[in-house]
Amino acid sequence: MFSFFKKNKEEKSMIFKSPVEGRCFDISEIPDEVFSSKMLGNGIGFESTDGVLYAPIDGEILQVFPTKHALILKSKEGIEILLHIGIDTVEMKGEGFEAFTEKGQQVKAGDKLLTFDNSLIKAKAKTNLSVLVITENDIIESVEFKLGTVDKNNEVIIIKLK
């Protein structure tokens, strides 16, 4: 008897905008097994041309790492994502990074979250290639990626929810 309602239920989905102006690419290209092998979850790699990270979705900032190279954002649907700038950038201890948000803040897609110095990252860390990880969640039905050259208004991830 519930199938009637199910069929007519609007399909629930979430759209992620690009976290940067630059390019988005397959997460397997990230030179760090923790990310490329999807141990932390599925997602995309991205590279910024101007050193600004934007919120890809509306949500709450769960944490900004003390070193400002990564943050965790939670959508109202309950999807939790990690945005991590560069690889081995934790060693930079915040140098070259600036946070424009903080733990507990509500943000909208397109809001500026962090800025970072790409040339400093290239000089001091392993790479400036960055990752967006969608951490595992039972409410996810499927995930679709649209990769390539992007500006911050491009849609790059579509998640269908159960």
Next chain:
Amino acid sequence: MMEKKAIVKSESGIHARPALSVVKEASKFKSEVLIVKDNNEYNAKSIVAIMCMAAIKNDELIIRTNGVDEAAAAVAMVKIIEEGLLK
């Protein structure tokens, strides 16, 4: 229930990769494994929770375990946090 103290000794604290090591270790045990920092409890089997804890060097954590293998879990968690995360 069992509680043990652990001090974060790694230079860069518990960020993405170390958080994964912590979660992998905790997940070996049947017991509930919580890490307490500044009076907030974090589920040591959840990668998001441990990354959200954002522990840095010299932070004092309390490992709180509850279940059939709580003693072994507490010992193992102290070991991974104090020694396992050092490169």
